[in-house]
Amino acid sequence: MRKTLRHIVRWNPTGGNHTSDTFEWDIYVIAGNPEVHESGLMAGTENINKDNMFNSPDGIGFDVAGRLWIQTDGKYSNKGDFAGMGNNQMLCSDPETGEIRRFLTGPIACEITGLTFSPDHKTMFVGVQHPGEDLAPSHFPDGGDAVPRSSVIMISRKDGGVIGA
Numbered sequence: 001m002r003k004t005l006r007h008i009v010r011w012n013p014t015g016g017n018h019t020s021d022t023f024e025w026d027i028y029v030i031a032g033n034p035e036v037h038e039s040g041l042m043a044g045t046e047n048i049n050k051d052n053m054f055n056s057p058d059g060i061g062f063d064v065a066g067r068l069w070i071q072t073d074g075k076y077s078n079k080g081d082f083a084g085m086g087n088n089q090m091l092c093s094d095p096e097t098g099e100i101r102r103f104l105t106g107p108i109a110c111e112i113t114g115l116t117f118s119p120d121h122k123t124m125f126v127g128v129q130h131p132g133e134d135l136a137p138s139h140f141p142d143g144g145d146a147v148p149r150s151s152v153i154m155i156s157r158k159d160g161g162v163i164g165a
Contacts, residue, residue: 131151
């Protein structure tokens with residue numbers, strides 16, 4: 001049995017010098033499911049709750065403000081340790097406070113992968129890979145009886161502002 005639902009490690013180069021030969025590290029977040037596990041590593045770190053629980057962080061990116069974007073490629077069975085976790089997702093985290101919020105949830109059986117921003121940071125591009133893999137219910141992105149397929153989605157704010165602000 002697994003001991004955790006995976007984690008993200010933070011490395012800090014000595015003196016903030018990225019050419020340094022040494023660094024310090026800590027565990028930034030342990031993914032978990034506090035709905036199934038009341039405590040311990042499988043519940044996640046204290047900043048994980050029912051609104052932001054996730055498993056298998058697979059991709060990360062940073063925006064111009066230093067926010068950490070977390071993308072998942074994990075179990076979507078919604079059974080056992082994964083009960084109630086739903087589909088793979090992308091979350092946004094503030095490295096200063098440790099707050100983590102769910103930003104988007106992908107279609108069934110997909111992986112959320114790849115992240116980039118327009119130069120003005122008002123548009124975000126995110127990859128949705130292999131949606132509906134081995135599962136008939138997904139017809140992303142076209143709907144109807146269409147065969148599910150990978151895509152890149154473009155996200156912008158209604159007010160035209162910077163993503164994440």
